[in-house]
Amino acid sequence: MKIAILPGDGIGTEIVAEAGKVVERLRRDGLPIETETAPIGGAGYDAARQPLPEATLAIAQRADAILLGAVGGPKYETLPRQLRPEQGLLAIRKALGLFANLRPALLYPELVSSSSLKPEVVSGLDIMIVRELTGDIYFGAPRGRRVNATGDAEGFDTMLYSEPEIRRIARFGFEVARKRKRRLCSVDKANVLDTSILWREVVTAVAKDYADVELSHMYVDNAAMQLVRNPKQFDVIVTGNMFGDILSDEASMLAGSIGMLPSASLDANNKGLYEPIHGSAPDIAGQNKANPLATILSLAMMFRYTFTRADVADRIEAAVRKVLADGMRTADIASAGEGVTGTRQMGDAVVAALS
Ligand code: IPM
Ligand code: MG
Numbered sequence: 001m002k003i004a005i006l007p008g009d010g011i012g013t014e015i016v017a018e019a020g021k022v023v024e025r026l027r028r029d030g031l032p033i034e035t036e037t038a039p040i041g042g043a044g045y046d047a048a049r050q051p052l053p054e055a056t057l058a059i060a061q062r063a064d065a066i067l068l069g070a071v072g073g074p075k076y077e078t079l080p081r082q083l084r085p086e087q088g089l090l091a092i093r094k095a096l097g098l099f100a101n102l103r104p105a106l107l108y109p110e111l112v113s114s115s116s117l118k119p120e121v122v123s124g125l126d127i128m129i130v131r132e133l134t135g136d137i138y139f140g141a142p143r144g145r146r147v148n149a150t151g152d153a154e155g156f157d158t159m160l161y162s163e164p165e166i167r168r169i170a171r172f173g174f175e176v177a178r179k180r181k182r183r184l185c186s187v188d189k190a191n192v193l194d195t196s197i198l199w200r201e202v203v204t205a206v207a208k209d210y211a212d213v214e215l216s217h218m219y220v221d222n223a224a225m226q227l228v229r230n231p232k233q234f235d236v237i238v239t240g241n242m243f244g245d246i247l248s249d250e251a252s253m254l255a256g257s258i259g260m261l262p263s264a265s266l267d268a269n270n271k272g273l274y275e276p277i278h279g280s281a282p283d284i285a286g287q288n289k290a291n292p293l294a295t296i297l298s299l300a301m302m303f304r305y306t307f308t309r310a311d312v313a314d315r316i317e318a319a320v321r322k323v324l325a326d327g328m329r330t331a332d333i334a335s336a337g338e339g340v341t342g343t344r345q346m347g348d349a350v351v352a353a354l355s
Pocket of ligand 2: 246249
């Protein structure tokens with residue numbers, strides 16, 4: 001089990017260190033895990049003047065799975081777009097063909113009061129967002145800046161999906177739904193966008209192979225509203241790169257905190273990059289405040305999807321449940337009056353709960 005560890009920037013290094021303690025513990029228990037660590041994002045720029053240094057990509061390519069922290073920070077905000085930390089993340093997703101991004105929004109019963117919505121609206125929440133990750137307006141060309149005929153500056157991007165790209169993520173979404181409650185909601189903007197009209201046609205065609213899964217379609221604005229109105233209507237959501245980016249941040253708050261949401265980004269062979277969905281949080285970096293649970297839960301997903309060791313994934317997830325049941329809370333998930341735990345203490349508690 002070769003794992004590339006890419007801590008990145010800001011709280012990335014702290015939360016990955018806590019997941020590293022879990023890795024270390026599993027290794028001592030006998031799992032044949034090898035790790036290699038490399039810089040990405042701003043750290044990549046500092047080390048090699050590239051947000052995705054060639055050496056880092058090589059390490060990621062020869063690994064079976066990648067654990068990533070987060071990228072970005074104020075120090076890098078003035079760099080040209082191609083050198084910014086976020087480009088490192090986009091480049092590694094593209095280079096490794098990680099087209100299928102799984103973002104589960106699961107509310108642990110202990111965190112019901114951390115959610116911004118009423119308990120009856122969110123308790124028992126269990127949604128899986130399947131976000132296409134290597135296409136759409138994130139990668140479409142042409143893009144750029146120009147000056148128009150009247151001398152005004154313009155910025156432009158291209159939203160673009162090919163039929164095979166849509167078919168591939170649609171199939172993936174149906175397969176995921178098949179292993180859950182067999183309900184798939186495809187989210188698009190087919191009332192306005194040509195890209196989305198094609199998206200809807202292709203998803204509808206793929207549905208013929210999945211008669212056992214109930215397919216629905218929803219416009220993205222309505223989906224954003226339904227997620228806070230009645231989120232439990234959803235089982236699996238499949239959507240494009242940009243809509244998935246936005247809806248998954250929204251869904252994270254239903255689950256109490258963005259600090260709880262892991263993700264898996266998979267290629268066609270289940271090689272994967274695993275990362276929390278949150279960012280590098282420079283405002284709390286280096287203060288032992290960040291919640292390491294999303295990263296630790298990302299590691300659990302790695303064992304579930306890439307290493308097909310559901311037993312190990314279950315064990316990690318059970319340890320997370322136990323520390324929550326024991327009342328451990330980082331600041332982001334603490335309700336008024338609850339004591340607050342630091343990043344390192346939370347990591348140690350998870351490791352202790354693994355036994
Ligand atoms: C995410 C992030 C990234 C994205 C950024 C950091 C490039 O928001 O993983 O959701 O937009 O995909
Ligand atoms: Mg995002």
